[in-house]
Structures are given as C-alpha cells and as structure tokens.
Amino acid sequence: MIVPLILAGGIGSRLKPISTSERPKPFHDFIGDGKTLFEATVIRAQQVSPVTPIVVVSKHHLNWVRASLEKLSITAHILLEPCGRNTAPAITCAALMARELYGEVPALLTLAADHHIGEIDYFARKICEAHSKEQNKKLTLFGVQPTYPETGYGYIQTDESNHVVAFHEKPDPSTAQCYLDSGDYLWNSGFFLFPISTLLHELQHHAPELMKVCITSYTARQSISMHIQMLANSFQDAANISIDHALLECSKNLTICRYQGIWSDLGTWKSLYHLWPKKSNGNAINNALNLEIIPYDKGFKLLKNESFIADVQG
Secondary structure: OEEEEEEOOOOOHHHOOOOOOOOOHHHOOOOOOOOOHHHHHHHHHHHHOOOOOEEEEEHHHHHHHHHHHHHHOOOOEEEEEOOOOOHHHHHHHHHHHHHHHHOOOOEEEEEEOOOEEOOHHHHHHHHHHHHHOHHHHOEEEEEEOOOOOOOOOOEEEEOOOOOEEEEEOOOOHHHHHHHHHHOOEEEEEEEEEEEHHHHHHHHHHHOHHHHHHHHHHHHOOEEEEOOEEEOOHHHHHOOOOOHHHHHHOOOOOEEEEEEOOOEEOOOOHHHHHHHOOEOOOOOEEEOOOOEEEEEEOOEEEEEEOOEEEEEEOO
C-alpha cells in the first residue's frame, strides 16, 4: 500500500508578488492548465494510489485546501500546522498519523504541493517500480537526471549501485557543469517513498529530539472534524529543519531511483519563463493568471492584465 503525503506548507517567497502569505504558491495556477499546483499534486497522487491522502498545511491556508478538494471531489486527512517548521517536522507528524490510520506496513509517498511533474503515467510507473523492488524497505529518494547545469538545485551524488555517496548544496556554474558531465550527480527532486516503519525507526535513531516533540504535539492534537486535525502548539518547539538535514544526510538506509521525467520545483520566475508558452515577441504568458513575463538584461518584468506590476529576479 502507498499512502500519498502532500506537503502544502510552502510559501513560494521567490515568486512574489503573486505568491503571498495569504495565498501562497501551491494555490495558484502557475502552469496555466486550469488547476492550482496543489490540485495537480492531488491528481498526481491519485494516479499512483487510491488511498486517501494526508495533507499537511498551515492552519491559515485550510480554506484553500478545502476549496481544492471540493472542486476535485476528493477526501483527504488534513493535518494543520500551528506554525511553519520545514519538512522534517511536517513529515514526522504525518508519518505518525499514517501509522495510526494505516499501520506500519505501507509506504509514504511524500510530495511537495508546489512542484511541476509532467508525464503522469511515467511518474506513476516509476513510483510503483520503486515500491515493488526488494529494497522497498529502504528510504527511496528520486533523483532527476540533469539535462543542463542547473545552479538552483541541490544534487545527490551516486555510485553505479544506486547508493547515495553524498548530498551537495546548490553549486556554482562550473561545478554544476562538472556534475552534469560526470553522470553521477542527480537533482534532488524533493519527492520520496518512505516505508512508514523504516522512516519512524530512522527518525528515532537520528533525530530523537524531533521525534519527541512531534509525538507530543501529535498526541495532544485537536480534532476539528472527522478529517481535520490540528497539531498542538508544542509543534513550535520542533527544530526548523528539512528532512534532508535532519535524516537523509545521516541515514545509511537509503536507495536512489533515477528519474528521467519532466520535473521542476518552479522556484523562480526564470523557471516559469522557460515553462510557459511564448508570444511572437518572446514574452512568456499564463492566461490563467493573466500574467506576462518579459525578459531583460537584469531579470524579468511582470505584467498583469497588460499593466506593469514588478521587476523580479530570475
């Protein structure tokens, strides 16, 4: 069994002024296909598994999640964060919920709600392949095969046996080119397949303080409705740390699945410029948002409804 976990706590601060604290990046149609990034992620998860997904989101953005789930006629178990604390606490609390709902046997398919993943059939096939392999007791990372020397992503260094050698932060241009030429470095996609039992065991071993805080907060949670739970305020005591730094860089119980499909974290206006269709003058357009991105030597200009609204960096 695969249990989808959708992390919808990202703010998308680099995509201001469209992404805001009131309506952050996951709840905008940044692809221009009639769906918000969150809705596209839910649909993607349903393609992999019919199991009711778990959604972790800020208490301030519950209404956006509710509206999207109602639009899609999909039910989810919603876990509300009283404050933002990065991916490690969010995943830990979601794993505790998943264990309570589904037991320790299933695997947790962890997805960011604000990424773009194309070719859904290929995505679903790779997830199922990873789950069916004998190594499915390991924590599976999906590393995207680089197609150009990207400096905005972290990299995972691997060997021929698909063992993780090291994690590397965002490189400079020359280092990124070396990574690309090597063939041993993959973009760190930020989506994972974690057997629940393995994940909780590894967290207890490598991040016991984090586990303690998350267990306390989850145990004292407040039930808002049948499908909505609010973590206790003690969640604020959890370290503000990513799952990469809290666990993955420490664990020896990892395996890599090489992913060759379309993926982007949509983290910059530059990434959106390259993704959106172009007008004859070279400007990129998103009709759903009535936005136009105009490249120039210092970055990009944004037009909304044909009116200038901001200069933004790439």
